[in-house]
Amino acid sequence: MxxxxxxxxxxxxxxxxxxxxxxxxxxxxxxxxxxLTLDGGSTTLSFTFDDVEKKQISMQAEYNSQAYxxxxxxxxxxxxxxxxxxxxxxxxDTLDNKDYRNKFYTMLKKVKEDNPKG
Numbered sequence: 001m002x003x004x005x006x007x008x009x010x011x012x013x014x015x016x017x018x019x020x021x022x023x024x025x026x027x028x029x030x031x032x033x034x035x036l037t038l039d040g041g042s043t044t045l046s047f048t049f050d051d052v053e054k055k056q057i058s059m060q061a062e063y064n065s066q067a068y069x070x071x072x073x074x075x076x077x078x079x080x081x082x083x084x085x086x087x088x089x090x091x092x093d094t095l096d097n098k099d100y101r102n103k104f105y106t107m108l109k110k111v112k113e114d115n116p117k118g
Contacts, residue, residue, distance in 0.1 A: 002063055004052060007055050007056040008036060008052055009021075010059065011055055015047055016038055016046070020040075021038050021039075022036070023036055033052070072111055075111045076108065076111050082107075085103050085107060086104045088103070089104040
């Protein structure tokens with residue numbers, strides 16, 4: 001779940017990129033923007049809590065759409081092992097083979113097939 005605090009930080013970076021900001025109070029249960037101060041109070045906030053809620057829905061949808069990518073990242077072999085498999089595929093002239101002879105290809109393909117996009 002995307003936290004309201006993270007959404008406010010993202011909106012501050014997008015809409016007020018040169019401003020400094022502070023948040024105070026109960027940051028776990030944010031219900032309005034009174035917790036936020038821009039540039040020590042000298043800058044007027046140019047987004048509303050409604051904007052925060054809309055952005056939160058958008059950010060959550062984007063996060064949810066990338067579940068397969070997070071799962072793949074956990075299942076891929078570490079980079080050193082991938083490089084070793086790639087070297088062996090090149091060395092044995094099996095890099096272009098898309099079958100059992102190319103372990104580099106088959107290992108990565110299995111992760112992709114086990115975790116399809118969207």
